[in-house]
Amino acid sequence: MIRFDNVTKVYGNDVLALERVSMEIGQGEFVFLVGASGSGKSTVVRLILKEIEPSAGTVYVNGRRLSAIPRRQIPRHRRSIGCVFQDFKLLPNKTAAENVAYAMEVTGQRRRAIRTKVPQILELVGLANKMDKYPDQLSGGEQQRVSIARAFVSQPPILIADEPTGNLDPETSVGIMQLLHRINRIGTTVLVATHDKEMVDVMRKRVIALEDGRIVRDRVKGAYLDEV
């Protein structure tokens, strides 16, 4: 599903964000990417989205080498990856329902399909009664649910979340993680970048740990820190 082959990323001339990172994430896996702030988690996410190019090494997503995807086809590539961010990245002038619908409009889906699908998915994330609220009328947890609904509405094979609970309190975070877990159980590959220790420890999923841009650990049923 996702494969990094000796990937190095240098920002500018001297900021080494990732150093010879190799990893493989299979279909249907649920993986935590952990590490302190600045360890390179977001860089991994941005490489997968082809927002940036690696300085060396190769990134494969869905069996395709990203460097072989021409600029014109980047939108299609991104549509195969649902994306959730720490700051939600909702369109401020659109309601919850319109934000979710936008992700479907982008793929050119029919209005009728959009009209039936959007309420379903918002109900799934527990926002059936907040569909017509604008982002600034929703709590952080609710906004994150909208953004998960948007990421998932086209049922992409991969869902990536970069610090999805970074702006949320612990109780709300649990709900968001459960949601991601449910999405994973229907077969979606889920990658969550986070430094939320408790969450990682509770879920007992595969954990890949980054430190200063290098992979220092990869455990199948791991915790945030190494169990001694």
Next chain:
Amino acid sequence: MRFNLGFFLREAFKNMRLNLLMSVTAATTTFMCILVLGIGMLVNAHVSDIIRSIGERVEITAFFPEDATQQEIRQAREEVQSWPEVRESTYVSKEEALQRFQESLPEIAQNLEDNPLPASIEISLHDPADSQAVADRLVESGYFAREDISYPAQTIDRLNTITGYITWALRGATALFLISSVLLISNAIRLSIFARRKEIEIQKLVGASDNFVRMPFVVEGMVQGLIGSAVAALVVVWLNFFFVDWANRNIPFFPISATAVDTVSTMAILIAVGVIIGVAGSYLSVRRFLKV
């Protein structure tokens, strides 16, 4: 991908409502640019119309010799009328000449015993610049002597020089003006897009193609350009009617005509320019923010 016009229109109108101030700014900028451009077109049209009508009044008069026969006069008239430079030629017989003379200077005319005035042919041209050539041809044709042909050579020369200057000045001004309007308008649009660059970034992260992001902006630019230039075109046409009406009442000796400006095509040109500038301005401005 399916081209979703309805979606783009809805998006564009919603964005305009939400960014009303920006939209009004862009439409107002278009309005002012097109207004000045339109006024330039009015000035251009009236100046060339005035020059043309002055040119029409310039006539070549060729006097027939005393001994010209009716036969010669008829042949001369036919020949002159067939020349392509000639717009109109009028024959003035001896009797008509006398009659005109009596009307304009009755005291002197009273003292005339017989009719000393020659018959003549009055020729107006399509282009007064051809006067010299036509005068030469009149001599070559053999019906007239050089000294019997009169035309206001100096007036014509001066008129041609002035026309040349004015035409170039107007063309230069129009070109400068068009360039600065494109800059002004695309700047207004760029500001409004800059305010929304975060949105564009999000749209691209969700997988929107460049064209999908761009389309609502382009529709917006088109609508703003259309509104701004349509209002400007109406004002320009109203200004023209107002000016012609005023001129005819206050400076009737000046040849200002309502037909100098073709209202429909002027409006069409102004609106087309406004729409094109709006579309091009937004298309080019969005491009800078699409590199996500």
